[in-house]
Amino acid sequence: MPNRCIKEGDNPDLTKERKTCTFDTDELTANLYGSRNNMERRREITKKISADPDFADPIPHDFLSREKCIEATAKKTKAVVQRGSEFCDVTNYYEMLHLINEAIGIGGYPLALHYGMFLPALEGQAEKELTDDIIPRAKNLEVIGAYAQTEMGHGTNLRELETTATYDKATQEFIINTPTRSAMKWWPGNLGKMSNYAVVTCQLFIDGRKIGPHNFLVQLRCEKTHEPLPGIIVGDIGPKMAFDTNDNGFLALDNIRVPRKNMLMKHAKVSPDGVYTPPMHAKLNYGTMVYVRAHMLYAHGQFLATAAIVATRYSAVRRQGRIEHGVPEVQILDYQTQQHRIFPQIARAYAIIFTYMDIKDQYDAMIKGIAEGQTDLLPDLHAITSGLKSVVTHMAGLGIEQCRMACGGHGYSDASGLPKLYGVQIGGCTYEGENMVMLQQTARYLMKAVASALQGKPLSHSVAYFGKKSSGKSRIGKEGGDIAREHEAMLEALEHAACRLSVEASQMWEKRGRGGETKERAWNGVTVEMNRAARVHTRVFMARSFHRRVTSSPPSIRPVLTDLLSLYLHYECVDMAHHLLEDGFCSGEQIRYLKSRLYEDLTTLRPNAVSLVDSFDQSDRELNSVLGRRDGNVYEALYQWARKSELNYTDVLPAVQKYVMPMMEENRSKL
Numbered sequence: 001m002p003n004r005c006i007k008e009g010d011n012p013d014l015t016k017e018r019k020t021c022t023f024d025t026d027e028l029t030a031n032l033y034g035s036r037n038n039m040e041r042r043r044e045i046t047k048k049i050s051a052d053p054d055f056a057d058p059i060p061h062d063f064l065s066r067e068k069c070i071e072a073t074a075k076k077t078k079a080v081v082q083r084g085s086e087f088c089d090v091t092n093y094y095e096m097l098h099l100i101n102e103a104i105g106i107g108g109y110p111l112a113l114h115y116g117m118f119l120p121a122l123e124g125q126a127e128k129e130l131t132d133d134i135i136p137r138a139k140n141l142e143v144i145g146a147y148a149q150t151e152m153g154h155g156t157n158l159r160e161l162e163t164t165a166t167y168d169k170a171t172q173e174f175i176i177n178t179p180t181r182s183a184m185k186w187w188p189g190n191l192g193k194m195s196n197y198a199v200v201t202c203q204l205f206i207d208g209r210k211i212g213p214h215n216f217l218v219q220l221r222c223e224k225t226h227e228p229l230p231g232i233i234v235g236d237i238g239p240k241m242a243f244d245t246n247d248n249g250f251l252a253l254d255n256i257r258v259p260r261k262n263m264l265m266k267h268a269k270v271s272p273d274g275v276y277t278p279p280m281h282a283k284l285n286y287g288t289m290v291y292v293r294a295h296m297l298y299a300h301g302q303f304l305a306t307a308a309i310v311a312t313r314y315s316a317v318r319r320q321g322r323i324e325h326g327v328p329e330v331q332i333l334d335y336q337t338q339q340h341r342i343f344p345q346i347a348r349a350y351a352i353i354f355t356y357m358d359i360k361d362q363y364d365a366m367i368k369g370i371a372e373g374q375t376d377l378l379p380d381l382h383a384i385t386s387g388l389k390s391v392v393t394h395m396a397g398l399g400i401e402q403c404r405m406a407c408g409g410h411g412y413s414d415a416s417g418l419p420k421l422y423g424v425q426i427g428g429c430t431y432e433g434e435n436m437v438m439l440q441q442t443a444r445y446l447m448k449a450v451a452s453a454l455q456g457k458p459l460s461h462s463v464a465y466f467g468k469k470s471s472g473k474s475r476i477g478k479e480g481g482d483i484a485r486e487h488e489a490m491l492e493a494l495e496h497a498a499c500r501l502s503v504e505a506s507q508m509w510e511k512r513g514r515g516g517e518t519k520e521r522a523w524n525g526v527t528v529e530m531n532r533a534a535r536v537h538t539r540v541f542m543a544r545s546f547h548r549r550v551t552s553s554p555p556s557i558r559p560v561l562t563d564l565l566s567l568y569l570h571y572e573c574v575d576m577a578h579h580l581l582e583d584g585f586c587s588g589e590q591i592r593y594l595k596s597r598l599y600e601d602l603t604t605l606r607p608n609a610v611s612l613v614d615s616f617d618q619s620d621r622e623l624n625s626v627l628g629r630r631d632g633n634v635y636e637a638l639y640q641w642a643r644k645s646e647l648n649y650t651d652v653l654p655a656v657q658k659y660v661m662p663m664m665e666e667n668r669s670k671l
Ligand SMILES: CC/C=C\C/C=C\C/C=C\C/C=C\C/C=C\CCCC(=O)SCCNC(=O)CCNC(=O)[C@H](O)C(C)(C)COP(=O)(O)OP(=O)(O)OC[C@H]1O[C@@H](n2cnc3c(N)ncnc32)[C@H](O)[C@@H]1OP(=O)(O)O
Pocket: 093, 096, 097, 100, 112, 113, 115, 116, 117, 147, 149, 150, 155, 156, 157, 158, 159, 189, 283, 284, 286, 287, 289, 290, 292, 295, 296, 378, 379, 382, 431, 432, 433, 434, 437, 438, 441, 444, 445
């Protein structure tokens, strides 16, 4: 069966791996990206960008200062903007995303938040009077914007943000002000240096009454000189763990006046005479965050895929140690521990990307509903995207770190690309709402679902399984080798655990309430259990999505995807074994059975491991990793990469000349 990556001159071990492929890698790639045409388009973009001198990096960014990296990234951004249509259909979201990844990379660029949040916020929340003026100019990039919500003192708890927007009826303006140091906007991407406008989240005050957080469009810099406008203090917050090429910024506003129409008023409104009309759903103003949380799944699935590609290919190329005496050193991918470290990450990357596809469909349906005046799909989508954002970012972070360690010493080098990848990816646990907080949003929803299920009321999409009758005892290991039934038995077991944990958390909460605590204090006493239930529920949702995609996949790739799904489900069940055992739903014998099946899966997947990661179809540019390169010629590339270090420009460093040599000389003369 063809693995389409084989080329002459490649590392022979990688070629050997590709020859054991049992499926058509292009079929799987096309399935992952929606169609064969989408796959071809991605490849065309990659090919053109790779050959274009505007996007060449003579010195890898690993060896440049932050300022130089920002300059190089800004230059490439300009080229993408001016020449984008030479490479792709600039109106196609996924083509643009791929172009940006290929041309610029993942560490941030001047327009990341402009496209990622500023425009979506205006499009989703502003009304015509404002959008007619600002959106054409924003699309034309006369206006570049940030999404300035988080403050130095508050991010998670939006209700306590301190920046104020006070309505002045006399002039029909809002006065926007930063009343304290902790009220300074702090963190927003591209706010520091690149943007001349921002959507700023403020507490709305009318006639002295605090109404709550709302968004306003504020001009920050002169459109001609790019200097900050009077009354505006703006700058970069300094170096951080990663996202080096993003100017996350600070902002203080000194009683800045903006016209009434600058409030984003598609949902909530303030009339000229100061009458406030609430939105048809109280949280529609938070819509941009739901949008980003949904789209983060795709990005984080791809981040984990990158790490899995690097670790798998490198493990096929690297030989070290022997499994038996008297035979040559083995590829490290032959070690069971290595497979157990890496293969679940491959499966999880597929699971995340497949789950994203389901969420995207739900998101589109919700947006259609809102346009028709219906918000009934929003609570379910908010609850599940809050859980998914938290589980997926955490899962991807752990997975990337496993892949990094699986590459030994070279994984610790920036040459592997993995330290930077981890730094960028792990930010997702924090931004768009810290994970522990967002899981509580899911848990609240589960508590309502428990109540509805007990009362026999209808249950919405993500919690529909709460209405199923549990069989009381798991069928795991009792399906006589029927793989479809085995998968169903594992899904049922996970659903049982999520449901049980939710019911128990609800009972614990109630009990504390009966003991005299307020509902809120009682909640804080059970949040660890609440979040546990939310995590298991979210992992059930992912497992169901993965299962649905596999069972409906084309026959040519279904066998390999079924193997991957088996590994995924066995791994998830073993990882959550304590939840399955706690109430006796599963026995110890059944967990031992799951483990033995998992180890069989590792062996089954071994011949297809490289081909499964090849099917993610990430180019060498996207991987940005000496260890993960498609041709597997790792060692020579590693040496050439290290030669580019600034420290190697001279044989004797000035610092050595200035301090170390005189010290050695002094010591020598003392003898
Ligand atoms: C070309 C490329 C283009 C695009 C790429 C697209 C996307 C790319 C992604 C990123 C872009 C690139 C790089 C990005 C890098 C970083 C970006 C980071 C940006 C940010 O971080 S922006 C700041 C984000 N901030 C947060 O997320 C804050 C988190 N806090 C909150 O959301 C809220 O405070 C809260 C939800 C935790 C609590 O809010 P509350 O106190 O007002 O509400 P309650 O908890 O009391 O709940 C009441 C009620 O409301 C329900 N609820 C809450 N939120 C929502 C919602 N959003 N939708 C629907 N319902 C909601 C809640 O469930 C309760 O319901 P109930 O029925 O009463 O129980």
